[in-house]
Amino acid sequence: MPTVDDRRSEPAPPGDTDLDARKAAILTAVVTEYIGSAQPVGSQHVVEAAGVSVSSATVRSDMAALERDGYLMQPHTSAGRIPTDKGYRFFVDHLGGTGSLDPGGRQQVRQFFDHAHGEIEQMLERTSGLLADLTDCTAMVVGPSHESAAVRSVQLVGLGHRLALVVVVLADGAVRKQTVELPEDADEAVLSEAGGRLAAHALGSTLAEVGNVVTPSGHPKVDAATAAGVAALHDLVEADGGDQLFVGGSSRMAVAFDAVDTVRSVLTILEQQLVVVSLLRDILDTGLTVAIGTEHGIEPLASCAIVVMPVSVGGVEAGTIGLLGPTRMNYPLALAAARVVGDRLGEHLGEASR
Amino acid sequence: MPTVDDRRSEPAPPGDTDLDARKAAILTAVVTEYIGSAQPVGSQHVVEAAGVSVSSATVRSDMAALERDGYLMQPHTSAGRIPTDKGYRFFVDHLGGTGSLDPGGRQQVRQFFDHAHGEIEQMLERTSGLLADLTDCTAMVVGPSHESAAVRSVQLVGLGHRLALVVVVLADGAVRKQTVELPEDADEAVLSEAGGRLAAHALGSTLAEVGNVVTPSGHPKVDAATAAGVAALHDLVEADGGDQLFVGGSSRMAVAFDAVDTVRSVLTILEQQLVVVSLLRDILDTGLTVAIGTEHGIEPLASCAIVVMPVSVGGVEAGTIGLLGPTRMNYPLALAAARVVGDRLGEHLGEASR
DNA sequence: TCTGGCACTCCACTCTAGTGAGTGCTGGCC
DNA sequence: GGCCAGCACTCACTAGAGTGGAGTGCCAGA
Incomplete structure (x- = not known):
């Protein structure tokens, strides 16, 4: 040699x-x-x-x-x-080579996305189930981040005595809501007027960009309701708590490991949305697709490997797919499944939000 | 004697x-x-x-x-x-006696509901975590059923090229959405007009009651959009697939059992929302508060017990709390926790929707 | 450089007591 | 009749010894 x-x-x-x-x-x-x-x-x-x-x-x-x-x-x-x-x-x-899905798996993916429609959250939830089925791993799907999506519509809906709901629709189709307690009773007309002013104020900017100050209308009730609405919009930014996480097939962890306390610690991690989301993010940030054993630095997951795949819509990152299994997981299969499902998911999201 | x-x-x-x-x-x-x-x-x-x-x-x-x-x-x-x-x-x-929460637990519950605010779904999710913490069981929280809630607001928001979002607000503060593909391009005016007609059509009835026929406006584009909206409303009823389920503390199952395949089969059940929701419903329907072992008839859960507690708002049932543990779970504690949290949750939901 | 052969290691399994927690039964006592 | 001390018995669990087998490292020879 x-x-x-x-x-x-x-x-x-x-x-x-x-x-x-x-x-x-x-x-x-x-x-x-x-x-x-x-x-x-x-x-x-x-x-x-x-x-x-x-x-x-x-x-x-x-x-x-x-x-x-x-x-x-x-x-x-x-x-x-x-x-x-x-x-x-x-x-x-x-x-490992790139690996590829078996025809049955391809078929399953195709069918899934052909029939996928309706609410995005439900769809992501089901996607995690699909991935778990395909790979026998626990699947994690992080939804698109709505941070950069502009506000497309704001509405103030009365729910009765001094209570109202601020409903925000973002440009990517996400809907956010927040209950507001109004300082005083308000009738439909006031709410509608305040909602209109809120919309004029927030439309086009992202939720985080929405300013504090709204020009007064001259009508104190309307101004109070509008102010409460603006406060609710700000609450939304904080309460949102980052991205949505959907975990599917967590029972697969109990198949993969025979030590019950390994299962327990893994499940404990999976219950902490924030940890999981930032874990996936960290792995992506270090430029990896697969994190094996201790590479990700989370001690209880030392006997696990994680496959991560960004989901992009038109070149812009719009979510993440993760697969969690034992270090002796089937990497070629997991990588292939993550890639295929990630691509199709990206296309699907693209169609929906174009 | x-x-x-x-x-x-x-x-x-x-x-x-x-x-x-x-x-x-x-x-x-x-x-x-x-x-x-x-x-x-x-x-x-x-x-x-x-x-x-x-x-x-x-x-x-x-x-x-x-x-x-x-x-x-x-x-x-x-x-x-x-x-x-x-x-x-x-x-x-x-x-067993009624049992009661220890002062620490009471304190925890009080703090939780004092600080609870914002979105109801997030709150229910966290409630499941609270219950799991209190009892060391896996907690299930079924949200209020929105079947009987009247439509309070309907809105049609354009998302770009032939895509729109139907956003429905129900009287109890629930928000439903559904993407609609419009038969042809529609501008803001058309959407707004169609949204208005949709609202007039649906307001006050429940989603299931919404009829099929909308009186024509004379404007074909508006009528097409309205029809698409009505179809979306009907999709919503079906796609809704019943009530929302929040599961917290599933890792506790791995603590309770040392047989890893028991853990697996329990987790598998927990992944099936429909099964869990109807399980809780069945138990309540048979008039039980606790289902022990085989009493609920789900074979893989034969070594589990389930504590169920209805959550009622002003006498009307508005959700269900469930606690899942091994048959040797701490019944007095579980019952007390379920009762306390259930009551407080009911009050809280009552305040929010009054 | 590769290979067959050989001695060695050590897990996994089986078998065999030995131990101890727990039981059922019995006969006597109040 | 109800209760109890005592006794023989059962049986999971543990430890230790023995064995088979899968696997290794090393070495001499092709």
Whole structure:
């Protein structure tokens, strides 16, 4: 291998493997085998797997080398090898290929989006179920952020005695609402007038941009209602609490792990919307598509891997898809499913908001 | 005990126990002990527990009788006793007392509702978290059913090229939306006119009552948009798919059970909104507050108990609270928490919708 | 450089007591 | 008749010994 020295001198050339073809094949075999069986893989199994045509002794020495280099580990002496996080990482980066959905899965995705219609939230919720079904992972779908969407309509609807509802429609079709307690009773006419002034005030800007000051109308009741409406708009910005998260197939975590406390800690994480959303964001920000084991820095998820896929509509990011599974998850399948569903979701959202 | 004979002659008088005081005390001790430790309870432990001052031999013979009568069972010979579903049932009906929240819990509930405001959905979601925290059970909160709420406002908001959003506000403050594809392009004026006609058509009736036929305006574009809006209103009734469900603290199931496949099957059930909602409804319909073990007929939940509490606003049912835990859940605590939170939630919803 | 062979390791499983918590029963006492 | 001390018995659980087998590392030879 005369090229090894050349390679080592280069600073991590892109696409380079650092492993000769046979070691790569062996690593591939160990990873795929282990993903399937969850059992440590011995040299004999590797030989039986396709792609390697040397004796088990040779495989053994290569596996020893792979272990020295940190790609594999042994649970104990005289057991087979299992991939380390580094091993999975190498597999994902260089060996896994793009993978593709099986025809059945493609069909399922196509049908899903052909029949998808109606409310976006419901659709995202179902998308998470679809992804979970396709991959046997827990799926997370983060809806489009409405931060930059302009206000398309504001309405003030009376609900009875001193109570009203501010209903805001954003340009991307999102609807926000907030109850307002009015300082004094107001009739339809007042509410309608105040709603109109509110609309004139907020239309075209984003929720966060809505200013505080509204020019007085001369009518105190209307002004009071308008002021209450403006306050409600500001409440909306805060209460919104970031993006919506839809989690599907959390029961899959209980299938993937047999230690019940692993399941518990993972579920605990999944219950914290904020944590999950920022986790996905962090992973994307570091430029990753897959975060394996400790790469994401959340300790209770050390035995998990996360596949992240941005959903973009016309080049603008409009959401995120995440798949959570054990580190021995089926990466090619998960990546393929995330990509396909992400693309289709993007198209779908694009159609809906054009 | 001179009264015992009197009682026995009456046909199942309400509040009657069917068990003499000592057996009841023993059953109570077994249930509370088992709830705490999850270990089969032996006669010695019962003696040490308060309320029983006879020898362990006597307790043993009583326990044998309780087992004969189906209140207790032995996992195997020479093990202690654990309560059967019937034992739990008797405990809940006659022995558990009403129970009450500890001061810390009361405080937590008070604070929660003092600070609760804003969107109702978000509030219900958080309520499920509160209940899970209080009881260490998985909490389910079903939102108010909007079926009987009259339409308070209808609006047609254009989202661009042939797309519009029908936004419906119901009298109870719920907001529904549905995207509509218009048969042809429509400008603001047309949408506004169509929205007005839609509103006049639907205002005051419930969504389900909205009729099909709208009197023509003479303007084909307006009529087309109006028709599309009416269709969207009908879609809403179907797509709504019943009530909203909020599940909190599903990780608690992984704490309660040590068999990972029990956890999995319970989580699988919890993912099916429809199943959960109708489950709670069924239990309420049979007049129960607690469904223990197989009483609810859902096989995978045979080792679970469910506490249900209707939430009523001014006497009208406006939602449901459910607590899901193992059959050895802390019934007094769960019942107390469900009652307190249910009441406060009802008051809160009442204030908001008055 | 690869391979067959060999000695070695150590988990997983089975089998065998031994232990202890718990029971049912019985005969005597109040 | 109800209660209780004592006793024999049951059976899950644990620890320890033995065994089989999957797997390893190393080495000598092609």
